[in-house]
Amino acid sequence: MSHQLGRIVSQILHRYFGEIVQNVGYDLFIYGSKSINMIVKTTGLPRTRIVDSLRTLLKFDLATFESTDVFVNYKLLPENILLLIRYPRYLLQMKSKYGSEAEMLVEELLQQASCSATVLIVTVMNKYKDDKEKNINMINLKDTFISLVTAGYIQQAPVAELNEGSEAPILVPVETKVPELDLRDLMQAMANNLADVKDNTYWKVNYDRFHLDFRDDLMIKAITRRIDENAGELMRLLLEQMYLTMAPWAAESCPVPAVELRESARRLADRPLLQQHVDQYLRVIEESGGEFVRRCGDAGGGQYAVCARRAAERLLEALLDHCVTERLGSKAHRIFRLIRSKKYIEEEDIQKNAMLPNKECKELTYKLLEEHFISVQPMRKAASAGGTAKAIYLYHVKIHEVAHTVREMCYRALHNVISVGAHMRQSHARLLDKQRRVRSIVHGMRVRGEPQDNIDDVLETLTPPELAAVSAAEAKLRTLAAAEIELDRALFILTCYFAYPR
Incomplete structure (x- = not known):
């Protein structure tokens, strides 16, 4: 593992979990796999703090453990830590595909790492029940949760089981089954204490499902830019057929007959041009689509396969x-x-x-x-x-070596972006905190319907120089946040390339 990766992992842990978790995580990153006693010796932190930090890392799936005859060794998962900066993209994906209810459910589940369906739905309901803009209800939340489980965005968390002769448990993956949620039980849990809920089935976010969406979006947008929107829609149909017969991350899909693609295109009422010229679009995608699709047979009017490995190389x-x-x-x-x-x-x-x-x-x-x-x-x-x-x-x-070089550049740039952002927040902490308090007070006053003169008096507590400084700082922070998202997109393309062995 590279030095640049260690620096960015340490920064991300400090941003989200604080200094103690950062020290424990970086110590695991340097030494690979260590027991609690060894971590105590090298970091000098109290044992209780280290245990709490490891518990946090394990809870959010940022570390793993394996038991030996004498010790339990812990190991950091840097690739999962990098996913923390991808959370805004997950939420945007949910909001664009399933609406605000899905966004709220996934956001709460990301914050809690794992929880039962009852606790998740009731917590979201209690948090936003007074928000008139959200206008959520229990039925919609329940149906949305079931839809997300069915689509694979939420999956059951692994179950801890004890091995014979070992004190440390192991995490066993569980097959996800669509839950049957009773609305009366949810309403009763909302009226009572959540600690009394007897729902013992825990759920977590399935990151891999989101990453498949991101990869598909990249391929569809690439074909759309290269040809047109109808070709992009045909690429989406090809990917859907790929999921029916192959593993999602397969290097190449099974052949898809053109007859099935014509049938799928006929169901698209808003694409009359695509319905008429499916064969021509397939030929154009094959010849000038960046080798994303190749013709692999003539049976059934022609057969086409999606070349995911070659597409990853072209995107790289x-x-x-x-x-x-x-x-x-x-x-x-x-x-x-x-x-x-x-x-x-x-x-x-x-x-x-x-x-x-x-x-x-x-x-x-x-x-x-x-x-x-x-x-x-x-x-x-x-x-x-x-x-x-x-x-x-x-x-x-040497494409493979250049990809490693660019990944190191992305790590270095991401480290610089986060460092500058942290320095900006620290140097303007007082003004940013004052602005947050003023906005909170003004929002409460508007909800209560107080006169505009009183609201203006509160707004004037921020002087013009302070407003100018805060505006400049916020503009800079927005630019840094956009740069962080773009770097994450670049890292995702590199991850897709390295996902296929060479």
């Missing part, structure tokens, strides 16, 4: 092109694409084909080499009669 190449452009400029991007397309190429041929001045072309090539975007392979020509052997240098792109 687009990401690498963007990184080179942003870091070194469009001319360096031209050289990078030229080298990648030619596989192996000499320096003289780069200057001929890139259509750049020799000096500038050499400078940009060496910058790409210095930033590890390209590699060089020395080779020796056969010696001529009476002469010496001459060495030539072939430039090429």
Whole structure:
């Protein structure tokens, strides 16, 4: 594991769980797997604090444990810690697909890590029952929860079981079954104390299901931008057929007959052009769709397969092109694409084909080499009669190594973004806290229907210089939050690429 990954993992733990959990998590990251006694020795923290920190990490599935004959060793899961910064994307996905009730349920479940369906629904109901804008009710929450379980966004949490001869339990995955929730039991739980609820089936968010949506969105949007919206809709139909016969993360789907795609397209009332020209769209996607789809047979009017591995490679190449452009400029991007397309190429041929001045072309090539975007392979020509052997240098792109380089860049950039954001919040903590208090008071006054003059008096407690400083700080924080989301998208594309073994 890299040093940059350790820095960003430590920062994320500090942001969400505080300094003690950060120290315990970073200690596990450095040493890999450790027992509680070893963590006490290396961190110097009280044993009770360390136990509480490990309990928190285990609760949120940020660490795991394995028992030996003598000790129980704990191990950090850095890939799960990186998912903490993806929570806003999960909530946006829920709100766009299932509405505000689904967003509230998933948000509460993310905050609690795992809980029973009764506790989850009643907690959300109690939290938003007085909010007239939300206008939620128990029936909608129950139906939404069942819909999310059916769609796979929420799954049953693993159950702890004891092994013979071992004091430490093991977590056993449980098959998710759609629950049967009684509305009367939910209303009774809302009227009584939640501690008396006897629902012992616990649920958690299924991150993998969200990631499948993100991957599908990337592929559909790529086809849409490259061709048009009808082609993107046809790509969505192909992915739906893929899920019926193959594992979701399979490198390539089973062949899908064109007849089934025509039947699916006929059900789309708002796509008349797609209904008429399914075969033509399939041919265009195959030929100019970035190798996302390939024709693999002629039976049934033609059979097509989704090439998920190749799609991940194409998306990665687009990401690498963007990184080179942003870091070194469009001319360096031209050289990078030229080298990648030619596989192996000499320096003289780069200057001929890139259509750049020799000096500038050499400078940009060496910058790409210095930033590890390209590699060089020395080779020796056969010696001529009476002469010496001459060495030539072939430039090429090692995609796998460049992907690792870009991932390290993303970790470093994410670390910088979070550091700057934390510094901004700390330096403007007083003003931001004052603004939050003023907004809270004003909101309460408006709910009570107090006169506008009284509200204006409260708003004037923030002076014009303070308002200007707070506005500038909030604008900067919004920019940093947007940069954080974009870096997370880049990391997701890299994760999709590394998900398929090479």
